[in-house]
Ligand SMILES: [Fe+2]
């Protein structure tokens with residue numbers, strides 16, 4: 444376990460079999476991973492558009508959008524090298540189920556979006572790190588996923604920090620804990636796929 448995973452707030456660990464499922468169809472995983480990075484970049488920019496008055500999030504979200512776009516570009520290059528064909532996005536059951544727990548009302552909605560984003564980044568850190576360690580026949584790809592794991596840990600902290608900027612710590616931590624339980628339950632109910640979630 445790397446340092447970044449030790450500090451993750453997740454309530455459950457990914458089933459080690461997930462890595463076997465991914466390695467059995469790495470091409471499918473890469474296509475899904477690319478879509479996740481592209482959507483993460485778009486989500487960060489959507490926060491800038493939706494909350495132009497929340498100054499503390501603007502620059503972090505612009506930087507995050509750029510970093511996620513850089514990740515997308517890197518995965519795109521791997522996909523191109525493997526001569527894979529881009530496919531339309533598949534339904535992201537994990538994210539869709541999580542987003543059902545976003546509450547209504549401007550403030551509650553804002554907090555839940557920040558915390559769910561934080562959790563999704565934390566799960567990305569855990570899974571990319573797992574994958575990086577499991578890839579033994581391609582040192583470059585292994586290092587790539589280990590680095591992404593570290594960078595996703597940074598992303599989880601950005602969303603969490605912004606939440607704590609706008610809401611009292613007790614409110615953030617209570618809701619964070621609830622959503623972490625929900626995320627763990629959702630993940631355990633989903634079928635294992637050669638995909639990020
Ligand atoms: Fe990323």
Ligand SMILES: [Fe+2]
Pocket residue numbers: 483511564567594595598
């Ligand atoms: Fe990220």
